Amino acid sequence: MAERKHGETAPATDVTIAGADWYGLDISDRNHSRTLFSDLDMTEATSAGAVFKECTFRRAKFNCSRHEGSAFINCTFVGCNFYDVDFNDCKFVGSMFDSCKFDATRVKGGNWSFVGLPGADLRSAVFTDAVLREADLTGARCESGTMTGLDLSGAWLHSANFSGCDLRGSDLTSIEPETVTLKRAVITIEQSVMICEAMGLVVRAS
Incomplete structure (x- = not known):
């Protein structure tokens, strides 16, 4: 288990x-x-x-x-x-x-803080506008899934696969780009700046 x-x-x-x-x-x-x-x-x-x-x-x-x-x-x-x-x-x-x-599976709203979903296959699941603070998503498979408007602050995301996943509006401050897969993930301009800064890049307007 x-x-x-x-x-x-x-x-x-x-x-x-x-x-x-x-x-x-x-x-x-x-x-x-x-x-x-x-x-x-x-x-x-x-x-x-x-x-x-x-x-x-x-x-x-x-x-x-x-x-x-x-x-x-x-x-x-x-x-x-x-x-x-x-x-x-x-x-x-x-x-x-x-x-x-x-x-x-469809989740809309609600509080899923501190849940354990290690290794879960969430590829066809839809999570929107829910709280997943400090959730354990270690190794979760979220390819092409929908995880929009989520509070993922403090979440464990090591080895999670977000390839092609719609992450728009979600709190991605816990993401360490070198430990997750983000290829083709859908994010906003604001989120892209945050991820670039997490990678040590200096983002300037011009």
Whole structure:
């Protein structure tokens, strides 16, 4: 399993729910803490304001589900599938993702600070206007993805691949150009100046 930042251990769970079928359910009223969900099927489920705190999801299917203002705080996701999922204004602070699939995942707004996405394949994912302060994106694959308007301040980006990725409007102050791949990445003039300065260049108007 991928390690959390600074070697922190995943929160222990007190309750186990195995094989639950939440297919197509409205789970807005759910509030779970320190629960292990094994083989949960959340396909086409919807939530608004649901809360999951320090829970572990193993092999959960979130496919085609829609979540608005829900919270998954300091949770652990192992081998989960997030195909065609919408997370709008959701909170994932401190959560860790290991061996998960993010095909056509859409994240809009919300707080994803301190999340762990090391090595994640985000090539077809869309992240817009979200906070990912101090997120672990070490080795993340973001080629041709969309990561616009993000707060990536303090993020771990070593060995991340942003080739062809749309990064416009995102805070790129944590990028060390020599440790990431930026070929054909889409950025603004202001961002290009910042990256040039990070490379030690002196940028002048004329």
